[in-house]
Amino acid sequence: MSYKLFIPGPIQVSEKTYRAMTTPVIGHRSKDFVELFQAIQPSLQKLLYTQDPVYLSTSSAWGVMEGSLRNVVKKKVLNCCSGAFSDKWYDVSLRCGLQAKELKYEWGTPIDPEDIRKELSTGEYDAITIIHNETSTGTMNPLEEIAAVLREFPEVIAIVDTVSSFSALKIDKDALGLDIILTGSQKALALPPGLALLSVSEKALKRAETVENRGYYFDFIEFQKNYEKGMTPSTPVIPLIYALKSKLEDIFEEGLENRYARHLRLNNLVREWVSKNGMELLPAPEYGSVTLNCIKNLREIDLPKLNEALKSRYNCVIDGGYGKLKGKAFRISNMGDETDETMAELLSALDSLLPEFAAK
Ligand SMILES: Cc1ncc(COP(=O)(O)O)c(C=O)c1O
Structure with missing residues (x-):
């Protein structure tokens, strides 16, 4: 079938990508893995227009969406809600036991940066979640305008989901000053599901160091410690990393x-x-x-x-x-x-x- x-x-996966996935697996603590991990970093950073590390998480996007909340929210998070996935993110904040408020819009209505300014001006928040491209409604939020407002609130860590937009248009992480960008493999990247990418700023890492109960699997500090060795905290989905390497080649060739x-x-x-x-x-x-x-x-x-x-x-x-x-x-x-x-x-x-x- x-x-x-x-x-x-998930979207159509090319034969070339499937072939890359059949490369025999290697030990994730081996020199060969370190070479593979380090070989794809420059392309990932280029795609994200960032100097920040890009971590590889063996999970779907929700893993790092939940993980990001657990790593950076100490006071309260503002969840911008305008569709199924952004609404759910608010629910996930509550399920993690966090103080959270939803900034709610009708499905299909974009987030208004002025509303964000008003909310953040209360000084109640130390984090915000934004879905760049709300896949459930086909709505793309005005990220540049939102980022301009966020730069007025340096104490607020921005967590931006680019699950269905990453690599399809320019998202200049560093110029926009976005702390955390995350994405999943099965959408705009055209890989099978199971791998999430997560790029975290120095500021967000510093925040994570001060947060208790970050858990283990999605702990930013664990990601960073292993990143410095060219590795992931636990055994990663190596076939998908081969697929990602192959896809990055395609992207830069085009x-x-x-x-x-x-x-x-x-x-x-x-x-x-x-x-x-x-x-x-x-x-x-x-x-x-x-x-x-x-x-x-x-x-x-x-x-x-x-x-x-x-x-x-x-x-x-x-x-x-x-x-x-x-x-x-x-x-x-x-x-x-x-x-x-x-x-x-x-x-x-x-x-x-x-x-x-x-x-x-
Ligand atoms: C914008 C957005 N965020 C998050 C997710 C959740 O991704 P996953 O099911 O891979 O965890 C999706 C899935 O469709 C999505 O479209």
Whole structure:
């Protein structure tokens, strides 16, 4: 069973990436592992535009999302909530027993930097969580404007999730002054799931040193101690690290600017298809994501049936809406290795199916 994934993660994995994963495993305390770990660091730092270390965590993104909270929150965290994943992050703060407040928006509404300024001005907070690209609603938050506000509050550690945006557009960690950036392997990076990346500033590390009960598996200090030796705290998912190395080669071979331009171009192809078919995006277009589109189901498409036909007749799948948007909006990803041809094939398949499955 193999079909093309146009869902917003996990996404299509290339044959080259799968082949890289079959490289025989090595000891994670061996010289060969240190070479592998250190070989990918410069590319990861380049992709993140940072001098900070990039740790490798054998977990999905939630591991380091929860771990970051446990490492840096001493007083109170402001969780910016505007979709399924950002809402959940607030819940995770509470489950970790932390003082937390949600800065709440309707799904599909971007975070307003002014609201952040107002909240942080109370002096109650020492950390904030932001999801750059809310995958559930296809909304991209204005990170540069948010970061400008955050720089006014140096005591507040920013934890930024770039799970579905990392490497698809420029996110200049150091210039923006962002303390923690994290991402997962199965979205914009087009790797199978199971590996998370985490880049942590000196300031965030210093904070972690003063926080009790950080636990072990996601302890920043453990990550840093091992990073200095070219290693990870525990046995990592070595096949995915080989896959990451291979993907980084692909990314730099294509060139970052070309990669960013490709994502934008493919994303626009879908947006053109959306307007041509009398539909619209859930977020205002200027806040629409560049890695996926979340489209209001204005034509009353029977999404489960459409997806079944798409799969059986065209070997593709899209997403029929996440959480409370199920059936009301659908999502099409253009992340990873998608090309003009693969997107055109999907859109033409959808064109041929719409008359059959759209009520309007
Ligand atoms: C923006 C965002 N953050 C976090 C997650 C959680 O990732 P994972 O399930 O890999 O832990 C997702 C998953 O879809 C996501 O889209």
